[in-house]
Amino acid sequence: MGGDEAAIRVAVVDDHPVFRLGMTALLASTPGLEVVGEAADADEAVRVADLTRPQVIIMDLHLGGGRSGVEATREIVGRHPGIGVLVVTMLDDDDSVFAALRAGARGYLLKGAAPGEVDRAVRAVANGEVLLGPVVASRAIGFLAGGRASGPAPFPELTDREREVLDLVAQGLSNLVIARRLTLSPKTVRNHLSNVLGKLQVADRSQAIRRAREAGLGQP
Template identity: 65%
Template sequence: MSGPSRGSEIRVAVVDDHPMFRLGMVALLETLDDIAVVGQASSAAEAEATVGADVDVVLMDLELGDGNGIDVTRTLVRAHPDLRVLVVTMHEDDDSVFAAIRAGARGYLLKGATPAEVERALRAVANGEMILGPAVAARAMGYVAGTRTTGGGAFPELTDREREVLDLVARGHDNTAISRRLSLSPKTVRNVVANVLTKLNLPDRSAAIVRAREAGLGLDPD
């Protein structure tokens, strides 16, 4: 699909677990020409039940009470390949941005975006473009320039921390051992491993070990 499926009208669903923000966004969208709000959801489960083939664009928050917007984005895009997802969130860290894009999001805005920026991003995403808000774009350029990575080594898309954890995974350490070794909480280690799998498009830990060792990680003795 190269754009909205029903003439010039863009059919939009808003997914956000904060009622005031969700209702405010809906109110904004309803003032815009040729944009129709056809669904709202306050949770991951509601989003998956609400968003169907009749939706052109989903405005997606990343923090949902019963899940996260990255997983929901991945599920919805797999179910509806023509769907466009525009993330609208408070999170501006590199990991969130790139995890969302890898999950299938076509745009990424911060919640501080102006109404004009929201409209421009929504229309651009509906037309098949990839768009990042100004603040996110600046961070993305820094990422590409290598400010968050060592550059030139294996897996330049990973942060230094993610590569460090992947190296330990490839050496056969479990999450508990990694958390002790790096003085991180087990939850943080789990999240880092999940980010690595997402960024490298790998199905599980075993695949990560194989891929890492093929790239030369995990081979040096502890």
């Protein structure tokens, strides 16, 4: 790195210590990059972003502490639009990819990416570009080629009505308000919600809300 060229400031967010330490060591040994913070959960990630103001945050999607990397990404980008979030995760399903991009991530790589890919992605994201790994890029191109540029509907296992109920639940509305809005009985709304919980394999309403918001539902 030339002495007149400032290093790109990077933070690493991952709840697996071995991966986090390995990624930190890789970045720290790469000319032109500087690791300024680490975090193991979403709340800590937001604090690191506030305190260190990195140019790039490498973000896993599965985090400890009850909140996901998608939620952390949305909050960090909302607070600091100049920070570029590069997702590095094991998850390559459509819901995860599009939820992360909707939340504001600028890059998406799968764990196992070569060091050169990570280096290139960090520099691209720091430069304001969007960079998707080969697998993720092929998915996005497939949806665009199929005329589905907005991405697939989240939770394809749900019926349209169940997805509509879930969306309103994620907005924080009560069953009674949802019933009035959709011209349904409260019992019917409860039945739909029960079906949603079963299909999403979640234990309660709060978990369903978290899953829905991760997928981009619940926007007024």
